[in-house]
Amino acid sequence: MNPVLVACSHGTADPLGQETARRYVAGIRRALPAFEVRAAVVDVEEHRLETVLDGLRRPAVVVPLLLSAGYHVHHDIAQAVAAAPGRVAAAPLGPDWELAETGVRRLHEAGARAHDVVVLGASGSSDARGADATEEAARRLGALWGGRIAVGHVGRSGRPLRDVVAECRRPGQRVVVSSYLLAPGHFQRELEHCGADVVTAPLLQASPDPGLVDLAVRRFEEAVARVSWAPLAR
Numbered sequence: 475m476n477p478v479l480v481a482c483s484h485g486t487a488d489p490l491g492q493e494t495a496r497r498y499v500a501g502i503r504r505a506l507p508a509f510e511v512r513a514a515v516v517d518v519e520e521h522r523l524e525t526v527l528d529g530l531r532r533p534a535v536v537v538p539l540l541l542s543a544g545y546h547v548h549h550d551i552a553q554a555v556a557a558a559p560g561r562v563a564a565a566p567l568g569p570d571w572e573l574a575e576t577g578v579r580r581l582h583e584a585g586a587r588a589h590d591v592v593v594l595g596a597s598g599s600s601d602a603r604g605a606d607a608t609e610e611a612a613r614r615l616g617a618l619w620g621g622r623i624a625v626g627h628v629g630r631s632g633r634p635l636r637d638v639v640a641e642c643r644r645p646g647q648r649v650v651v652s653s654y655l656l657a658p659g660h661f662q663r664e665l666e667h668c669g670a671d672v673v674t675a676p677l678l679q680a681s682p683d684p685g686l687v688d689l690a691v692r693r694f695e696e697a698v699a700r701v702s703w704a705p706l707a708r
Contacts, residue, residue, distance in 0.1 A: 485515030544604025564697035598631030
């Protein structure tokens with residue numbers, strides 16, 4: 475009996491963001507035909523993680539479709555997984571070199587040039603571990619792009635992106651924000667109004683990059699060995 479893969483994203487009220495997430499989960503489902511794959515969220519939408527898990531009668535691996543191990547991973551997902559036996563949580567998607575490579579592709583697609591000043595635009599985290607993971611993501615992007623990359627945040631935590639963009643202004647240079655967000659939505663719109671000259675698209679496209687699908691599958695495969703096959707208490 476194979477465990478269920480529960481692909482858990484943040485959740486969004488934005489229809490395009492919801493469709494992007496659905497397509498990502500569909501790509502994961504196609505990559506793992508031997509496993510049942512279900513979608514869940516930790517916020518905003520109705521199919522909350524705890525409800526999806528409570529409806530299962532066999533072991534499950536929760537794969538956080540999140541870019542860092544912040545509050546949602548250490549609190550929401552951890553609590554839902556701990557509530558019953560037979561559940562484990564995989565690591566979040568980031569930081570990972572695959573995300574950095576995708577970020578470089580988005581920079582090229584947006585027309586970024588070598589002499590531009592690049593700032594990583596991310597969702598702020600109240601959890602220091604999430605903030606550290608975002609800094610590591612910026613280091614990896616900088617290693618591939620070439621040069622140090624500052625980090626600015628949208629939301630209620632971290633250094634405000636608009637301030638970082640203003641500080642990075644240099645005569646004769648453009649400021650380009652590299653979106654470290656998975657999908658369109660409220661935070662992407664905040665990136666687009668931060669005062670930068672160019673803002674890249676989110677990491678996920680309507681047809682998700684195969685590398686990003688493989689990344690989620692890898693996180694699942696890393697975690698599945700930890701699944702307990704003890705009978706589930708109901």
